[in-house]
Amino acid sequence: MKSKYVYGLNMILISALMTLSACSGDTNEKGSPSPSEPAKEANSQSSTPTNGKYTPAIEVSTVRYTDAGFKFKDGESLDKNIWNGIFEDELGIKVKNMWVVDKSQYNQKLNVTIASGTLPDFFEVDKVTMQRLVDEGALEDLTAVYEKYGSPFAKKTLTVDGGAAIKASTVNGKLMAIPHTASNGGVASTEMIWLRTDWLKKVNLSPPKTMDDVMKIAEAFSKMDPDENGKNDTYGLAINKEMLQNFGSVRGFFNGYHAYPDYWVKDASGKIVFGSVQPEMKVALQKLQDLYKNGVLDKEFSVKDTNKILEDVNAEKIGLIYGHLWDPPGKTYDINYLKVKDAAYPLWQTYPIVSVDSAPVKVQANPTAETFFVVRKGVKNPEVVVKLLNTYLKKYIETDYSGSVNPFIAKDGIFPAKFAPVQLESPNLNLEAWYKVVDALKTGDGSKLDFPASVHFDRISKFRNGDYKMWYSDRTFGPEGAFKVIDQYDKQKTFVFDEFISSPTPTMVDKLSTLTKMEMEVFTKIIMNAAPVSDFDKFVEQWKLSGGSKIEQEANEAYKKNQGN
Incomplete structure (x- = not known):
């Protein structure tokens, strides 16, 4: 059996034999030079926040990965999508990708970037890499900016697991990262x-x-x-x-x-x-x-x-x-x-x-977060990562789209929520959806349900109308389904990390x-x-x-x- 403590060990220490010459020609997927230095210059310019928006706009850099689940509209990519306009129009923040690679190559590419000394302003790492960068003094302490800038909804979402994800992001009593929480961890993984x-x-x-x-x-x-x-x-x-x-x-x-x-x-x-x-x-x-x-x-x-x-x-x-x-x-x-x-x-x-x-x-219970968003030491506006997260959560999750279409939900295989450079899910996302499904089943009206509750209500309705292939949804999201057990664990706090x-x-x-x-x-x-x-x-x-x-x-x-x- 492969131990979870061996996970990500390829991210521990980069060999001293790795020369900077191997990185000096670093390019993004389109073959253009890395924009890390220009991004740093833009980030160092004088910009005054007005009503939460930077004027003039500031530019920050990051690095990204895609996988087989990423599908875009024609003309869109991780470099250009719905989030770019939102972040620039509402926050005055321009997010630039230094590079984008397939998820299978991300750790290796990130290692090269770290070794080259051209870190982006913020980026996603696993626990091993986070600890290594903390030990090297390469990351910003986010304790103060999270406390000052984190929205009530963001703080609620990041502590719904009892504080486990925040604890995992804390080193020596300091918050060194924003946890990328997922809906398949925590009590839902028991x-x-x-x-x-x-x-x-x-x-x-x-x-x-x-x-x-x-x-x-x-x-x-x-x-x-x-x-x-x-x-x-x-x-x-x-x-x-x-x-x-x-x-x-x-x-x-x-x-x-x-x-x-x-x-x-x-x-x-x-x-x-x-x-x-x-x-x-x-x-x-x-x-x-x-x-x-x-x-x-x-x-x-x-x-x-x-x-x-x-x-x-x-x-x-x-x-x-x-x-x-x-x-x-x-x-x-x-x-x-x-x-x-x-x-x-x-x-x-x-x-x-x-x-x-x-x-x-x-x-x-499994961890609610296994990757983390960190900020490079010395960034002029380390609060940017928190502001991006606030807006992501407000647009994607906090806004009530009842009676309308959530533009960040999958349609025709395209899931714009995945395109944001900072993102997370509530560990209790599906448990909260279960509450909604159970209530809607009592009346038989699921017209006001949002995602993902709407999907499960539809499947259970089909099951109750004779589509026995949808039995699994009833056994999971129905009133007597698996989430009834998860709800008990959550209410009684009978799970451990x-x-x-x-x-x-x-x-x-x-x-x-x-x-x-x-x-x-x-x-x-x-x-x-x-x-x-x-x-x-x-x-x-x-x-x-x-x-x-x-x-x-x-x-x-x-x-x-x-x-x-």
């Missing part, structure tokens, strides 16, 4: 239980309220012939060979035992510790081994990837899965629904992850991929009863001796530094 309710009824059991209930349901699904074909060919719980990611993960299962694999969590002393080597993991591994020995888990799970799990779902061999809210749209539950569309109840239903004891479950939000430490870079491989091998052997559960203790000892202790030391040093201590 796992939940997907359960076949028709099987549940056949084995005469109720939805799970405790981990003991989960164990009972899993055993019944494997032993009581829930598909009624007279064969012992069903499994109680799906698990893929990667174990902690993708469809068929058991990360949520571990969370039910208050275990947090591959996450850093606080211990009683306030230090952060690595979840994979904590005692709670041993308890959960024992339970999975019990299920395996009892025939509840597929004996071949260690060689089955996500696609194989999907095949088992379609073959109706699986009735219990830990998954995400997006699993129905991206998977094939609807195929099963079509087979029993006359049933009086939904085939698959979502439920919150349950606890092994009276303590509430804390479900692991990784406490380690710095860039990878030196020993992480050197050792963590090897330690992760060892972790997966030991866990798999224990679950498959090829090793006793007591081997977990040996694994923890070996993990620490093989670099884990040094990683914990470095992680805590970085944690304290990030907290401003």
Whole structure:
């Protein structure tokens, strides 16, 4: 399994052998010279803000990337689109791209630009690059300008995750970036239980309220012939060979035992510790081994990837899965629904992850921001990035387009919102849309819904009118859909983020991929009863001796530094 701490390591340090001559001929995609120096000159001119608009207009530079999802009207590009006119007319800001490349080339191109010493005024980076530039003193502290210029709506949007994204953008107590938050992180990224309710009824059991209930349901699904074909060919719980990611993960299962694999969590002393080597993991591994020995888990799970799990779902061999809210749209539950569309109840239903004891479950959530907008040190108007963001949010999200067309929403494959040089989504964008959809379904009138609520209302309406292929939308955005679970997590704040939000430490870079491989091998052997559960203790000892202790030391040093201590 590829550790998330290895992500972006190609962005850590550029070799000293990279010469500036390799960059002196740097051009943009059209072959014109880099406008970085002219942009700096324009930025240094005297300009007086009047009613929030710079007079005369100022010019600022950035760098951009595109991908296969970028489509433009004739004559438009990232250099010329709807946002250029808005920013110049309303703010007096001219944004110029030093270069534009495909997303796959962005990190490499940015490395060259950084090495050349011709940084744009603002640009997007990952966590590793942000930390590196902070250490080099190359970035502006945005604490004061964010506080002064950030609109109430922008601040609300950037803290809807409880402040996790702002925290990830903060180093030594200073806000060093504006986080590029996304709607697929935070509480929306948590796992939940997907359960076949028709099987549940056949084995005469109720939805799970405790981990003991989960164990009972899993055993019944494997032993009581829930598909009624007279064969012992069903499994109680799906698990893929990667174990902690993708469809068929058991990360949520571990969370039910208050275990947090591959996450850093606080211990009683306030230090952060690595979840994979904590005692709670041993308890959960024992339970999975019990299920395996009892025939509840597929004996071949260690060689089955996500696609194989999907095949088992379609073959109706699986009735219990830990998954995400997006699993129905991206998977094939609807195929099963079509087979029993006359049933009086939904085939698959979502439920919150349950606890092994009276303590509430804390479900692991992915970061709400993995990239960040930073400002070059010495820029005359560092507040520009905040002003651009304010206007982007006002135009795209904050403005009520009910009864009219939002000009920034996708039409004919063109999505102008993506063209803005500074952008983000609320981590709760889809949760907020769910509230709107549920209310509209009560009256049957979705005419005043905005995007994306309007899309989901339309799909659910089609489902209710007999289009069973739209079943997945009802299971996700319907009143009893997956977002009902997400709403519960959000209201009760029963989700947690990784406490380690710095860039990878030196020993992480050197050792963590090897330690992760060892972790997966030991866990798999224990679950498959090829090793006793007591081997977990040996694994923890070996993990620490093989670099884990040094990683914990470095992680805590970085944690304290990030907290401003």
